[in-house]
Amino acid sequence: MNPFVAKTKTRKRKDQASVVIFAVATYLLVACAVGIFFKIASAGAPILFASEDSFINWDFLTKNPETLVVFEIEEGEKIRMDQTDFTEWKKENPGVEVLNEKTHAYTGGGILGPLVGTAMLVVTCMVVALVVGVSASVYLNEYARKGLLMNAIRLAIMNLAGVPSVVFGLFGFALFCLSDWWPALTYTINEERTMGYFAIPLTDGYLSFQGWGSGSSLFAGGLTLAVMVLPVIIAACEESLKAVPKGFREASLALGASKWQCIRTAVLPYATPGILTASILGVTRVAGETAPIMFTAAVADKAKLPWEEAEGNGLFWLSDVMMQSVQALPYHIYTFARLPNTEETAATQNGTVFVFLMLVSVFAGLSIFLRIFFRNKLKW
Amino acid sequence: MNDPSTILESQDVAAPTSGTIIDIDDLSFSYDLGKTNTLRNISLDIPAGKVTAFIGPSGCGKSTLIRCLNRMNDLVDTAKVTSGKISIMGQDIHAPDVDAIELRKHVGMVFQKYNPFPKSIYENVAYGLRVQGIKKKSILDQAVEESLQKSALWSEVKDRLNTSALGLSGGQQQRLCIARTIAVKPQIVLMDEPCSALDPIATARIEELIAELQQDFTIVIVTHNMQQATRVSDRTAFFYLGELVEYDDTQAIFGNPSKKQTEDYVSGRFG
Ligand SMILES: Nc1ncnc2c1ncn2[C@@H]1O[C@H](COP(=O)(O)OP(=O)(O)OP(=O)(O)O)[C@@H](O)[C@H]1O
Ligand SMILES: [Mg+2]
Numbered sequence: 173m174n175p176f177v178a179k180t181k182t183r184k185r186k187d188q189a190s191v192v193i194f195a196v197a198t199y200l201l202v203a204c205a206v207g208i209f210f211k212i213a214s215a216g217a218p219i220l221f222a223s224e225d226s227f228i229n230w231d232f233l234t235k236n237p238e239t240l241v242v243f244e245i246e247e248g249e250k251i252r253m254d255q256t257d258f259t260e261w262k263k264e265n266p267g268v269e270v271l272n273e274k275t276h277a278y279t280g281g282g283i284l285g286p287l288v289g290t291a292m293l294v295v296t297c298m299v300v301a302l303v304v305g306v307s308a309s310v311y312l313n314e315y316a317r318k319g320l321l322m323n324a325i326r327l328a329i330m331n332l333a334g335v336p337s338v339v340f341g342l343f344g345f346a347l348f349c350l351s352d353w354w355p356a357l358t359y360t361i362n363e364e365r366t367m368g369y370f371a372i373p374l375t376d377g378y379l380s381f382q383g384w385g386s387g388s389s390l391f392a393g394g395l396t397l398a399v400m401v402l403p404v405i406i407a408a409c410e411e412s413l414k415a416v417p418k419g420f421r422e423a424s425l426a427l428g429a430s431k432w433q434c435i436r437t438a439v440l441p442y443a444t445p446g447i448l449t450a451s452i453l454g455v456t457r458v459a460g461e462t463a464p465i466m467f468t469a470a471v472a473d474k475a476k477l478p479w480e481e482a483e484g485n486g487l488f489w490l491s492d493v494m495m496q497s498v499q500a501l502p503y504h505i506y507t508f509a510r511l512p513n514t515e516e517t518a519a520t521q522n523g524t525v526f527v528f529l530m531l532v533s534v535f536a537g538l539s540i541f542l543r544i545f546f547r548n549k550l551k552w
Numbered sequence: 553m554n555d556p557s558t559i560l561e562s563q564d565v566a567a568p569t570s571g572t573i574i575d576i577d578d579l580s581f582s583y584d585l586g587k588t589n590t591l592r593n594i595s596l597d598i599p600a601g602k603v604t605a606f607i608g609p610s611g612c613g614k615s616t617l618i619r620c621l622n623r624m625n626d627l628v629d630t631a632k633v634t635s636g637k638i639s640i641m642g643q644d645i646h647a648p649d650v651d652a653i654e655l656r657k658h659v660g661m662v663f664q665k666y667n668p669f670p671k672s673i674y675e676n677v678a679y680g681l682r683v684q685g686i687k688k689k690s691i692l693d694q695a696v697e698e699s700l701q702k703s704a705l706w707s708e709v710k711d712r713l714n715t716s717a718l719g720l721s722g723g724q725q726q727r728l729c730i731a732r733t734i735a736v737k738p739q740i741v742l743m744d745e746p747c748s749a750l751d752p753i754a755t756a757r758i759e760e761l762i763a764e765l766q767q768d769f770t771i772v773i774v775t776h777n778m779q780q781a782t783r784v785s786d787r788t789a790f791f792y793l794g795e796l797v798e799y800d801d802t803q804a805i806f807g808n809p810s811k812k813q814t815e816d817y818v819s820g821r822f823g
Contacts, residue, residue, distance in 0.1 A: 317629045318629055319629075417667065419663060419665060419667030421627075422624065422627075422661075422663060422667070423667050423668075423669065423729070423732075424669075424679070424683075425624070425627070425656065426622060426624065426656055426660060426661040426663075426733070427656070427657075427660070427679055427680035427683065427732065427733070428653055428654070428656045428657035428680055428683060428684065428736055429653070429679075429680075429683040433683045437682075437683065442670065
């Protein structure tokens with residue numbers, strides 16, 4: 173008689189069934205992810221990659237979006253041309269009769285504007301989010317006394333992470349965009365004023381802060397994205413700080429370091445890998461968001477890049493760059509999505525989504541790489 | 553402080569070479585703002601230039617007391633000295649004008665779990681001087697060599713000063729931590745179970761080291777190992793449940809204790 177034989181048949185069957193369920197769920201998920209990726213890749217890759225020349229269709233990456241014109245000269249032979257090229261062509265060939273001329277907005281040219289815009293938004297956002305996020309998490313984790321108040325603050329920050337991104341968009345719009353100057357204070361005498369923020373009652377009216385920025389701008393979009401991603405950054409930074417062994421702090425302080433010296437030399441250097449990894453994941457999230465920028469930074473159509481349009485010198489120039497509205501990849505895709513989808517537009521749309529996916533994958537891959545790299549390098 | 557002549561000589565306070573260097577007077581200490589006292593009414597005088605051992609069963613407050621001496625307990629938000637005082641070299645260390653950072657330059661500490669920074673051996677030893685703002689290579693070089701020699705590590709590491717400290721063996725790492733501590737030239741070195749994570753051979757090396765360091769520093773050591781206490785210390789304090797039970801010459805504590813509790817503990821009948 174085998175002493176190790178299963179006592180009840182049902183337990184064994186339940187065991188096997190649960191394994192099957194878990195496995196099926198996992199492979200279903202993997203199949204979905206792979207399916208989406210291949211659909212996008214197979215439809216989009218041909219636009220980005222060319223069979224001859226440098227194997228990459230540089231025009232797609234280095235030209236601004238413009239209107240696509242599709243027309244025929246002879247029956248049945250379609251020609252695709254960007255609007256500017258078409259105008260030129262018509263001038264050069266005044267006699268040729270154009271048949272079946274159709275235009276498709278945003279489908280011609282490339283995606284340089286949206287690429288650049290997204291990059292600048294991400295950089296602005298991450299600079300702000302990292303400075304504020306690292307400072308806040310150092311304060312929360314290293315300086316603040318533990319207690320009810322800190323837990324409340326932490327809870328409030330974590331709750332922010334659950335706020336839908338469109339709400340951040342509207343918040344950013346209200347705070348950073350609705351007024352003309354920076355910061356905008358208005359003085360209203362009548363009672364039925366628009367209060368704005370932080371209205372200060374004066375003798376016969378109110379001084380109120382109406383926000384800052386002017387309309388859609390890199391600045392407003394970057395800050396809005398930063399506010400949105402801050403909870404994630406703060407949580408990740410706190411995790412990284414907590415992961416630094418207590419022994420480093422104690423050793424540093426016991427050697428006569430001040431609190432700040434201790435944090436600077438014995439805590440932050442060892443938290444940096446974690447902070448970096450997390451912030452790159454933050455970048456992936458920020459780069460993909462549409463809602464927070466659609467009110468605050470993004471425009472569908474813009475002929476020039478932000479720095480081509482900015483005026484002034486030095487810091488003034490930089491601040492003017494920050495005041496420009498931009499195109500952005502997710503918003504560009506959103507713009508496409510609302511247009512009638514025809515076989516003429518599909519190629520560009522797929523190509524754009526593919527580039528976008530590649531970009532996000534590169535960021536995600538970078539974060540994984542960094543994590544592995546630092547894990548091997550910094551061990552204790 | 554940056555003057556090369558003073559940094560390698562003793563620090564700016566002359567340490568007494570005999571007599572009492574740490575005077576603990578009726579000290580009570582609480583981890584929860586006074587609700588319960590972890591240490592109760594402890595009075596003891598620690599002699600300069602000698603090795604004093606703290607022994608007692610787990611949880612009796614040895615680490616708590618030793619961490620009071622360099623105010624490491626300040627890191628616990630709710631820690632509070634509820635009565636009494638500690639004077640080091642005649643100065644009440646909780647006086648309002650005492651800066652804990654300055655205090656810790658005079659009262660160094662070696663921890664139970666060796667904890668070198670994941671930096672080079674050189675940078676580990678130079679750390680304490682660097683945070684004091686000393687940048688000059690020649691001063692640092694000299695201090696590093698001197699400290700490593702005093703901690704009997706120099707011959708083993710002199711060719712690999714710039715390699716990671718984490719590549720050393722456990723015992724070497726702990727000796728590096730001692731070197732790092734004495735590089736700052738404290739008058740007092742506190743050691744909280746410095747050998748408990750080490751094997752017998754590494755432990756023996758550290759004990760030899762303690763005997764040598766005794767010439768330059770006052771040493772307070774917490775240990776669970778009775779033999780170690782008898783081997784290294786001149787005076788021994790036995791604690792039980794947050795109170796000082798007996799404090800006497802080591803030989804007396806182990807040979808002829810005056811309290812029953814002490815006798816039971818040192819003879820291994822409880823603890
Ligand atoms: N940071 C802290 N916060 C609150 N209570 C603490 C803290 N550290 C220690 N205690 C408590 O204080 C008491 C004394 O602890 P302590 O670490 O001083 O004992 P010990 O004698 O060093 O013990 P061991 O021999 O195990 O190291 C214990 O009951 C412990 O739970
Ligand atoms: Mg202890």
